[in-house]
Amino acid sequence: MDIPNKAYFRIGEVSKILGVKPYVVRYWESEFKTVKPVRTKSDQRLYRKKDVQELVIIKNLLYTDHFTISGAKKQLLKKMEAEAVCTDEDRNRERLIEIKRGLQQIRNMVS
DSSP states (O other): OOOOSOSEEEHHHHHHHHTSOHHHHHHHHHHOTTOOOEEOTTOOEEEEHHHHHHHHHHHIIIIISOOOHHHHHHHHHHHHHHHHHHHHHHHHHHHHHHHHHHHHHHHHHHO
16 A cells, blocks of 8 residues: 655545545544544544554454454554564664673773
8 A cells, every 4th residue: 555655644535545434444543552643623633654554554454364353453462562572682782782892992991
């Protein structure tokens, strides 16, 4: 799915991008807490690109992979946990690199 390069999308635009009715988007929003549109003063939903991308993933899990709502939630949770592990590993790798540099500097001072 091609998502236009915009900051915010109204629910009608999101439903056209996804090929579903607006009430389906609202339902998914209520079920999947990772989708959090901004509300305007007139209480209209404005979805960020990140929200639309998440909705595309949800649609694929439900319509293509044939997960139930519950199953799709579990899949998203697994994905989020895997991403968190990757970020932890990246942080640890960066820390080790910094420690190594520090030790090399100390070795150079002592030599």
